[in-house]
Amino acid sequence: MTTLDDIINNSRHDSWFARLKNLQVFWVFIAAVLACLALSLMTDAFTSDRNLFNVARNFAFVAVIAIGMTAVIASGGIDLSVGSSVVLSAMVISVAMASGIGFWLSAGLALGAALLVGLLNGILIAYAGMPAFVVTLGSLSAARSLAMVLSDNKMIWEFGPDHGLLLWIGGGSTLGLPHPLYVLCVLAAVMSLVFRWTRWGQHLFAIGGNENAAVLAGIPVRRLKVSIYMFSAMTAGLAGILMAGWLGSVTTNLGQGMELTVIAAAVIGGANLAGGEGNALGAVVGALLIEVIRNSLILLGISTFWQGMFIGTFIIVAVAFDRFRNMRR
Amino acid sequence: MSRLVFSGISKNFGAIQALSDVSLSIEPGEVLGLMGDNGAGKSTLVKIIAGNFRPSAGELSIDGKSVVFHRPIDAQREGVEMVYQDLALADNLSAASNVFLGREPLRRFGPIRYIDYKRMNTVSAELFKQLKSETRPRQLVRRMSGGQRQAVAIARTLLSEPKIVMMDEPTAAISVRQVAEVLDLIRRLRDRGISVILISHRMPDIFSVSDNIAVLRRGRLVCRKPVGASSPEEVTGLITGAIDAA
Numbered sequence: 220m221t222t223l224d225d226i227i228n229n230s231r232h233d234s235w236f237a238r239l240k241n242l243q244v245f246w247v248f249i250a251a252v253l254a255c256l257a258l259s260l261m262t263d264a265f266t267s268d269r270n271l272f273n274v275a276r277n278f279a280f281v282a283v284i285a286i287g288m289t290a291v292i293a294s295g296g297i298d299l300s301v302g303s304s305v306v307l308s309a310m311v312i313s314v315a316m317a318s319g320i321g322f323w324l325s326a327g328l329a330l331g332a333a334l335l336v337g338l339l340n341g342i343l344i345a346y347a348g349m350p351a352f353v354v355t356l357g358s359l360s361a362a363r364s365l366a367m368v369l370s371d372n373k374m375i376w377e378f379g380p381d382h383g384l385l386l387w388i389g390g391g392s393t394l395g396l397p398h399p400l401y402v403l404c405v406l407a408a409v410m411s412l413v414f415r416w417t418r419w420g421q422h423l424f425a426i427g428g429n430e431n432a433a434v435l436a437g438i439p440v441r442r443l444k445v446s447i448y449m450f451s452a453m454t455a456g457l458a459g460i461l462m463a464g465w466l467g468s469v470t471t472n473l474g475q476g477m478e479l480t481v482i483a484a485a486v487i488g489g490a491n492l493a494g495g496e497g498n499a500l501g502a503v504v505g506a507l508l509i510e511v512i513r514n515s516l517i518l519l520g521i522s523t524f525w526q527g528m529f530i531g532t533f534i535i536v537a538v539a540f541d542r543f544r545n546m547r548r
Numbered sequence: 549m550s551r552l553v554f555s556g557i558s559k560n561f562g563a564i565q566a567l568s569d570v571s572l573s574i575e576p577g578e579v580l581g582l583m584g585d586n587g588a589g590k591s592t593l594v595k596i597i598a599g600n601f602r603p604s605a606g607e608l609s610i611d612g613k614s615v616v617f618h619r620p621i622d623a624q625r626e627g628v629e630m631v632y633q634d635l636a637l638a639d640n641l642s643a644a645s646n647v648f649l650g651r652e653p654l655r656r657f658g659p660i661r662y663i664d665y666k667r668m669n670t671v672s673a674e675l676f677k678q679l680k681s682e683t684r685p686r687q688l689v690r691r692m693s694g695g696q697r698q699a700v701a702i703a704r705t706l707l708s709e710p711k712i713v714m715m716d717e718p719t720a721a722i723s724v725r726q727v728a729e730v731l732d733l734i735r736r737l738r739d740r741g742i743s744v745i746l747i748s749h750r751m752p753d754i755f756s757v758s759d760n761i762a763v764l765r766r767g768r769l770v771c772r773k774p775v776g777a778s779s780p781e782e783v784t785g786l787i788t789g790a791i792d793a794a
Contacts, residue, residue: 416662418652421641425649428638435636436650437621495640 287454295494308459333456341445389464427494
C-alpha cells in the first residue's frame with residue numbers, strides 16, 4: 220500500500236544531475252564558461268580587470284531587457300519595441316535633466332514614457348486582439364520617431380544639476396563592480412522568484428502554454444498580458460536610463476537593433492518562442508554568452524563583421540538543441 | 549429532490565431555434581448520457597448549464613432553487629463544473645498546477661504572498677488517489693497519457709466540491725485501455741453523489757456507464773429513459789430520426 224507521501228516523493232525519479240542536464244541554461248552556461256576559459260588562455264587581455272569590468276557592464280544592459288523579453292516570450296508573445304523604448308526612455312531622461320529637472324523625477328518620467336509604450340502595446344494586443352509581432356513592430360517605429368521629435372535629433376550630453384549622479388549611476392562602480400550589474404542581479408533574483416512563486420508568474424506561463432485554458436480557468440488573461448508588456452517596456456526603460464549614464468551622451472540611434480540581440484539572449488537562454496517556457500537566469504546567461512562572443516572576436520583580432528555569424532549560429536544551435544531534446548522524449 | 553431541473557428551456561440564435569421546450573431532471577449520483585447528432589443542441593444545452601448562454605425561455609433550478617447564470621463563474625459558484633473536450637490544460641505546467649490553475653493557494657511571508665506548492669501537491673495527490681489514478685502531482689501534463697490528462701481535468705473539477713460535472717466527449721481521442729480508465733473516473737464521481745452529464749458519440753461508453761439516457765434531435769428532447777429500457781439500436785434510430793420518439 221503506497222501512502223500519499225510516497226506518491227508525492229516518487230513524482231521525480233530523476234537525479235538532480237539528470238534534471239540539470241535537461242536544462243538549456245546549463246549547457247549555455249557551460250558554453251560561456253568554456254569560451255571564457257579558452258579566451259583567458261589565448262589572450263592576456265581577457266582576464267584583465269578592465270576587460271572583465273567592461274564585459275560585466277555591457278552584457279548587463281542586454282540581460283536586463285532579456286529578462287523582460289523572457290516574460291513576454293514565455294507568455295507566447297513577442298516585443299520588438301524594446302530597442303525603441305530604450306532610446307525613448309534615455310531621451311526623456313536626458314531632455315528632462317538638461318532642462319534642469321532632478322535625476323529622480325526625470326528617471327520617473329523616463330520609466331513612465333517606457334511604460335506608456337508597454338501599456339499601448341498591451342492594450343492593442345490583449346483587448347484589440349492584434350498580433351504582438353505587428354503591434355510592437357509599429358511601436359518600434361513610433362517610439363524611436365518620438366525620441367527624435369523630442370530631441371530634435373540632436374545629441375544631448377549635458378544633464379543639468381544632477382549630471383554627476385546620472386553618470387555615476389549608469390557608468391560608476393561600487394566595490395569594483397559596475398552599477399548596471401547590481402541592477403541586473405537584483406532584477407534577476409527577484410524575477411526568478413516571481414516567475415516561480417507568484418500567481419502572476421504561474422499564470423504567465425499558463426497563458427503561454429494554453430491561452431484558452433487560462434481563460435477558462437478564470438485568469439484575467441487580458442489584464443495580465445497588458446502587465447507583461449508593461450514589464451518588458453519597464454526593463455527597456457531601466458536599461459535606457461542606465462545606458463544614458465554609461466555613455467554620458469544620448470543620440471537617437473541608441474538601442475537600434477537591440478531588440479534582436481535581446482530576443483537572441485532570451486532564446487539562447489531557453490525561452491521558447493512558442494510560449495510556455497523561459498527563465499530569468501537563462502536570459503542572463505544567454506546575454507552573457509553573446510557578450511563573451513562579441514568580446515572574444517575583438518580581443519582575438521577577428522573582424523567584427525563575423526559577430527553576426529557567431530550569434531546567429533548560436534541561436535540556431537540553441538533552438539536545434541531544444542528540438543532534439545524534445546524529439547528524444 | 550432533483551439535483552438539476554430544466555423546465556421548458558428554449559434557446560434561439562436569431563432565427564435559428566437551437567433548443568425548443570426541453571424539460572429534464574437529474575438526480576444526485578446519476579450519470580446521464582446525453583446523445584444527439586451534430587447540431588442537435590447538445591452543446592447549447594451544456595453551455596446553458598455552464599453559464600455560457602442564457603436560455604431564451606424556461607427555467608433552471610439546482611436543488612430546488614431557481615438559478616440564473618450570467619457568466620460561467622456564476623455556474624461554478626452553484627457547483628456546476630465543466631470538463632472541456634480539449635481538456636483545457638496547460639501542457640507546460642505540472643498536474644498540480646493545472647488542478648489549481650487560477651485558484652492557487654497562497655501563503656504569507658510578511659508582506660509577501662507566494663504560492664503554496666506543498667499544499668497544491670498534497671491536495672492533488674489526495675484527489676488523484678481518490679480517483680485511483682496513477683497521475684503524479686509534479687509530473688508535467690505534456691508527458692501524460694490521455695487517461696491521465698482526463699484525470700487531471702476531473703481532479704480540477706473536484707477541487708470545488710461540485711454538484712454537477714459535465715463532460716464533453718471525454719473518450720473521443722484516447723486509446724481503448726484509457727477509455728476504461730476514464731469510465732472508471734466517471735463511476736467514482738457518481739459514487740461521491742455527483743451528478744454527471746456525459747456527452748458522447750460512443751454508444752458502448754454511454755451504455756456501460758450511464759444510468760439514464762437522453763436523446764436530442766433538432767433541439768427537441770425525444771427520449772429520456774433508463775439505459776436498461778433502451779438499446780443502442782433504438783438510440784441510433786432516435787438520433788437519426790428513424791424512430792420519432794420513445
